[in-house]
Amino acid sequence: MRLSLFSLMLVVFGLTTGEFVIAGILPDVAAGLSVSIPSAGLLVSAYALGMIVGGPVVTVLTAHVARKPLIVGLILVAVVGNLGSAVAPGYVLVLLSRFVSGLVVATFFAVGIAIAVSLAQEGKQGAAVAKLTLGLNLGIVLGTPLGTLVGHNLGWRATFATVAAIPLIALPLVLRFVPAQPAATAGSAFGELRVFGNPALRWAILLTAVGNLGVVTVFVYITPLLTGLSGFGAESVPWLLLIYGAGAIAGNFLGGWLADKALLRSVAALLAVLAGVLAAFWVLSSNRPAALVLTFVLGLLAFAIIPGMQTRVVTTAGAAPTLAVAVNASGFQLASAFAGWLGGWVIEDGPGLGSLYLVGAGLTVAGLGIALLALRRERRSSTASSAAVSSSASTKASAGSPPE
Numbered sequence: 001m002r003l004s005l006f007s008l009m010l011v012v013f014g015l016t017t018g019e020f021v022i023a024g025i026l027p028d029v030a031a032g033l034s035v036s037i038p039s040a041g042l043l044v045s046a047y048a049l050g051m052i053v054g055g056p057v058v059t060v061l062t063a064h065v066a067r068k069p070l071i072v073g074l075i076l077v078a079v080v081g082n083l084g085s086a087v088a089p090g091y092v093l094v095l096l097s098r099f100v101s102g103l104v105v106a107t108f109f110a111v112g113i114a115i116a117v118s119l120a121q122e123g124k125q126g127a128a129v130a131k132l133t134l135g136l137n138l139g140i141v142l143g144t145p146l147g148t149l150v151g152h153n154l155g156w157r158a159t160f161a162t163v164a165a166i167p168l169i170a171l172p173l174v175l176r177f178v179p180a181q182p183a184a185t186a187g188s189a190f191g192e193l194r195v196f197g198n199p200a201l202r203w204a205i206l207l208t209a210v211g212n213l214g215v216v217t218v219f220v221y222i223t224p225l226l227t228g229l230s231g232f233g234a235e236s237v238p239w240l241l242l243i244y245g246a247g248a249i250a251g252n253f254l255g256g257w258l259a260d261k262a263l264l265r266s267v268a269a270l271l272a273v274l275a276g277v278l279a280a281f282w283v284l285s286s287n288r289p290a291a292l293v294l295t296f297v298l299g300l301l302a303f304a305i306i307p308g309m310q311t312r313v314v315t316t317a318g319a320a321p322t323l324a325v326a327v328n329a330s331g332f333q334l335a336s337a338f339a340g341w342l343g344g345w346v347i348e349d350g351p352g353l354g355s356l357y358l359v360g361a362g363l364t365v366a367g368l369g370i371a372l373l374a375l376r377r378e379r380r381s382s383t384a385s386s387a388a389v390s391s392s393a394s395t396k397a398s399a400g401s402p403p404e
Contacts, residue, residue: 007173016139024148050102055330130256140247211367247299303360
């Protein structure tokens, strides 16, 4: 199981690096393609659009494919897409290659989580998801700065070639250690869409989107917040992001452990603490030592909520966990896009940069409210089920039949 998860985690690391590394080499890409910085920025949007579209569409269309050959195919598409970005002669083809690369990410992540959960012992699903999502943390913390370093020294095309090489290196490990598993569905691929009739799943996806919105809104603008409000120099930002990333790695494992102990309750508790930390950041943003500590804590809590949210989606999806997680990933991308717009509006047309922490805290409280409502619904459902079982047993006993 460990080598299976490691091979999948390595692919996630490569895919995440491919998503975020463009931020570090954007001026180089713009100069190399002879386009403006805003036009080069659309390469980020193309990747995100690929994830948003590819999540549900690719997952539904591949629902009949057994999981192992499916992830092999997804890896190969990602390799081709990133190689296309490395060798494409013009802007339009690079844009298209970025879109193709993004198309398979949500489906791979969904299938990977479904495999991780299926391999885990009962009660250890959250920890298994955390091991897989460690690749996401490492992609942000290590992959992005290393890819930027490669781009600055060897050219931006070398960065995309390196990103393509990572999942290609992981492919033999996937072929060797990931066990064969059946397709996500044996029935109609579009029949999987019935899973969204489950209210608990809809609440789980809503929880992911809203629960992450506040902290993502803050993270998108973390550099101007730390330099403009906390007084750190621009040269300090990479180190501050490294501190944030160290917190993210710790939070990833903490969140997986807590999810296995008490899934929804732990997510609700973490959201409550996260809202408090964002509010504290608003109060103490001008205090450098406090900002340093809170940056670490913010990274810890931002990623501690993810394993529980992902596990919640899988456990409520029943027979269609792959499609549910893929749609959940697409929903997260939409929330991220909205967070970028919202933060920009707050800074330019709203109350200003200093209020972003408070806005993030308020949005996190909204996520907490959803978590508490979902928890209440779960408890009511559990109570109703227990009452039904007790009533059935009483009826059988009164009729002279022993209870089952």
